[in-house]
Amino acid sequence: MEKPGFSQKPGFGIHPEKLRLRRRFVKIRLIEPRPPGINVFDSSPLPRLGLPIIGTLLHQQGHDVRIYVEMLAPIDWADVGKADLLGLSATTSTAPAAYAIAERAHQLGLSTVIGGPHVTFLPDEALDHCDFVVRGEGQETMLELVEALEAGHPLNDIAGLSFRDQGGEVVHNPDRPLCSEETYAALPWPDLDLIVGQEKMPVTPIMTQWGCPFNCDFCSVIRMFGRRVRARTVEDVLAELEARQPEIVFFYDDNFVADKRWTKQLLRGMIERGLTPLWSAQMRAEAVYADKRTGELDHELLGLMRDSGCTMIYCGFESVNEATLQAYNKRQTVQDIQDSIRALHAYDIRVHGMFVLGSDEDDVATIHHTADFALENNIDTVQFLILTPCPGTPFYERVVEAGRVLSFDWSLYDGFHVLVRPPRMSPYELQIETYRAMARFYSPRQIVRLAIGGVIRNIPFLMGLLWREWRLSVQLPRLAFFSMLPGKRTEVINILRRTLSRRNRELLQRKFMVPLLRQYGHHQIVRWAQQARSQAYVAWLKRLSALSGLERSTVASAVSNH
Template identity: 30%
Template sequence: MKIKFILPALEESKSPYWRPIKYSLFPPLGLATLASLCSESDEIEIVDEHVEKINLDDEPDLVCIESYITNAHRAYEIADSYRKRGIKVAIGGIHATSMQSEAKKHADVVLLGLGEASFPKFLSDLRAGKALEVYEQGEVSLDGLPLPRRDLFKKDKYLVPNSMVFSRGCPNKCSFCYVNSFYKNGKSFYAYKIDRILEEIESMPGKHLYFLDDNLFADKKLSKEIFREMRGMKKVFQGAITIDSVFDNETIELAYEAGFRSAFIGFESINEMSLVNANKRSNLGQDYSKAIKRLDELGIMINGSFIFGLDNDTKDVFDRTTEWAIKSGIATATNHILTPYPGTVIYEQMKKDNRILTDDWRLYDTRHLVFKHPNISKEEMEAGYNRAYENFYKWGNIVKCSGNHEELGMKLKHLTYAGTWKKFEPVWNFLIKNEKLFKARGMLVKTLK
């Protein structure tokens, strides 16, 4: 069977704010995982519309499309195009799981939740001519799964081809989190066995690795095992952690010894009451400054994630947050306007309270306000969001922010990393256009070390 896996372009990749490098970081790991569950006799292709054009005139036997909220419109266009010619289309992913009825209008088959159990069942049914319209997630086990089909990636089109996960989901239940809508009716966290994890790490060449797990330290016992085993591998890696995990000295120190050099942390808000309302339990009662100082002492940079638009926020939240991030020595900032994704607790509550302004999913990109805020207008919210980014990444503030580290090495690392990431757009665009991103990987490793 000829199977084509497609990741449609996110809506934001078409906007004037689009940074090509942001969408050329990681290959579609989820699709490579599903591809590994196909038969050896299947002819398989993975197409990522962020880095290449999709040929919609070909004749696969099956098209499998991964859906997120802001690529849903494009996903449905692609699906409709194939179905008009009688080609079978299956849609899965977070958005299809959250909006099953909507997805069914554009697909022959909708795959809900994780696909490790349901996807092989679907393929078996399809070959037998008795495929269902909807496949539930079913009982999921990560034991015995093959490695993702990384051989199907166009690796030269990505800055970080070596990305992986050793767990799925997150034990935390933040009310705004899109991931939680994927794990509504049962277990919300799964992990591979240690031997399988090490096998995957060792299968990837090169020194740099990015863990895409929602929470790298969610299972601390497993994390410690991994880091102990990685100490001799001479890898340099990045990943997402929570504030509370920074205070587990053994875990964070083992991570550093294994090569952990850059942490993505969801600070979300510097307002304690906003954290309470968002059910961000891992941040409650935590000393942000102490956590930042601990990471700085170890030599781990921070990519801080912030949310604007929680109900307690007022018009000064943008400037206050930016000033705090600069003063704290946050290397890079990822800002978001609060977005009530369908399937989340906050969406259901806002829908009930008649606060949702639009269900045009193309606007659910965390850059637009899509609900009624009690204190900030749509114009003020979006202007404040843009101003926060602009101010944080001014050269003067990058220099000022990098100067807030104690050690000279961290000052220089911060300055190089933040400056290169945000201030050399023409260089990144040239590398992407000429398929030379691989030339930047060595520099990335040197900066992180």
Template identity: 25%
Template sequence: MKVLLINAPFPKYTQGYEPPIHIAYLAAYLKEQGYEVDIVDAGLRSGAQQVVADADRGDLAAIYVDIHNIFDADEIAKVLKERDGDIKVAVWGNLPTALPKRVLAENPHIDFAIKREPELTLAEIAGRCADGSGFDGVSGCAARIDGEVVEFDDRPLIDDLDALPDADRELLAAKNSYPPFIGPLEGYVLTSRGCPHRCNFCSALLHGRFRRRSPGRVVDEIERVVERFGTDRFVFRDYTMAPRSHILGICDEIMKRGLKIRWHCLIRVDLIDEELLGRMKEAGCYEINFGIESADQGVLDSYDKGITVEQVERTFELCRKLGIETMANIMLGGPYDTPESIRKTFDLFIRLDPDRACITLFFPYPKTPIWDYCKERGLIKTEDWSQYYTDPWDDRGAYDRVLSLTPEVIRELERGYKRLLFRYFKKHLQKLVRNPLHIFDVRLLHLRQLVQYARFLGGRRKSG
């Protein structure tokens, strides 16, 4: 019994690309259950035909999707079935979790939409494929049975994450060559699932309660990766590292074992103080990613973010003081934004002067509280999922493609993007002039966005 695990393609306008380490964890679990597994990352390939050509023949395929690439997954499923005959195809991810029956209704080549975490449900589907016992009553999914779409009960979440195996990094790398700017493939690690916070726009709300691995189990995996691959750079890919005791526990384990590693993570600003940052730096933390979203306190409160602008500013000051690099995420064009809130956010971003940046346009995830808010007010212009995850650096019409925005908000977004991008890339170009070796510190992502910036300004002049 062979299971194909496929990562659906990401569009060219997403800001950055990282290897799907969660698929490597799933692969390890399925192998532990006795199944053969193959992994193909469609994000590194062009088109369904190439994805299927690079995949082994299998009995069951499972495709990880977000919201924007569900139709790509259906095309991959179609080509798989043309090649492999009776193969069954499942999808999992945010959209199948939120709208499992709709996913199957709109994508005729997909047989199962798995809700929340996939391990137990996919293993049961694989077992039923093997013994021919049928798929009625498989909890944790919607299924296409005798031409009808049926949704079954949710499956309980896995409580003991420590019992799950390490990610199968060799299998992930076997057919997938990742560019060097993403950092060592082997160094991506998950320490938890879900999120303890309740930001009303976040897809983490779809995936159940927060659970975490023990610090010792996390560092056991890190230690094995160091021994097996010689990697000394790690990225913790949790929604957010929390709580404080969990972070400190991991730091203590790293230092107790004498591991000389460098690592990056995402943490909320309301957890940060000088003691925590000091311990993190001592344990090898060199960069922290912070979700700021907005500089308008009213907007933050409307998002149920649970942080203050003062906490943001203090956190960035402490990071500069201790020599920890920062990455700042802001989210613009949401239903609570005004021209003034957007100006304030760009002003704050420039004052913070982060080392790296991620600037995204708001779009609502189905079944989140903010989706309901936008639907009730008629703000959502389309439910064509391929239009989601737009990026105005690549696409000049992206600002209000999904959500209705006023002309004043759109003008402020354009003005702010131009202002911020100019300062952001001027900073890196000045560093390159002073030290050409800085090129090795600037990810290819930044170079790509520099080209986008030139195109953005050029397009603006033409349209103006």
């Protein structure tokens, strides 16, 4: 399929009437578009923290700032239409939505700017839909852009900015160097109150580090944020936890244990100060080792994680195929994966395993083996994602050059659609077998088994809880009803907050979170299969695979006859 031509829309770029904003205290609106279709974050909507950090910096300079995260609340166009400047953040899958929002704002006379990973690597495309593109880490670039627009200054000296000049020519200013550790550590805590609908967030997001020292083939993090990890001070993170007093935290870092010494210092501080919310984070499998060569586990780290409130770790396992792990440049083995699962479970920490299927080394048997592996090793929850060629990655550059990309409809770049023709199976086989693997893992039978087992193991705890917390007994029918509805997670949390002490809420979540998460996973899989866009794409892949099979058969017959 050909890459769509994003024809330049008239009127984008620098115009005298738009060069200066209308007042000193600028009214700025920031938007994070909703991901397309069904996605795994529907019941736990969390904003990415780029816009809240930028919004906080702008607010500190006296600007009128409001942030719309479409997963939390709809865009109020009556409000947005009165703004001086509209900023959007776009991943690859949300780029079409960001472009549509920017074009609507342009029609209302607003200046528009888009940042984020997708437009960082494809700024020319984005400039067909907006006035300015902020490339890379955007906080300093955005501040300088607003200042220049206010003062009517030229834009050519703003590093990391792309725009069209008054003649319509594209200008890409030099890249902005990655911010220093000192600059990163000095960034303000994101003011979550700037987000419309922030009260709907069941989890508090906290970022402690930028960057990743690794170099996975399909990941754009290092080209966006670099390989040098920049961390906030431990004291600053502890102060934020102290100020927010969250019940549940997700540490947004790409690799929470990039620096073990730093991580251990933070966890010790959390324990010493009694700042122990239920928390989860992402980390690599081999972080559980004290010495990977000998297989010795880092019991100090694991104990600190447990005692500071860790409930779940999100691990990018990626594959159970050793050849695929090498192709991904993952620098880990299947043995590392198994060791990490056992180690985390031994410390009562749940494991969310993330696998990426569809490498050149994978076939249908690999997908079946991955589901077997997840069930046999008692991984608590999983994502079986399909290898996606996101701009900015070495993988994207290779498959585009080789002509293997099936579609450049960016809204499909969400990890749930086959977009690259795999060599060892048809695109349809990869799509349907990945769906079946997810459906098998999240089957009702598995959920019932886990739920019944959990109740039987915890009968004394449950009976004692009902005896001590009489308000829970009164709310039990409503709680049971809402627990069966995956879309009612917020209602369940609110009931528990009203009826249980914080300690008992945490105990209940630890003991029963896995069957509830599995139920939610099953619900999302069914919804994904039922939505029209999924059905249409699967049908298209099936026709495509049939045509490819017919072509191979015709060629083989011709060769045989010849």
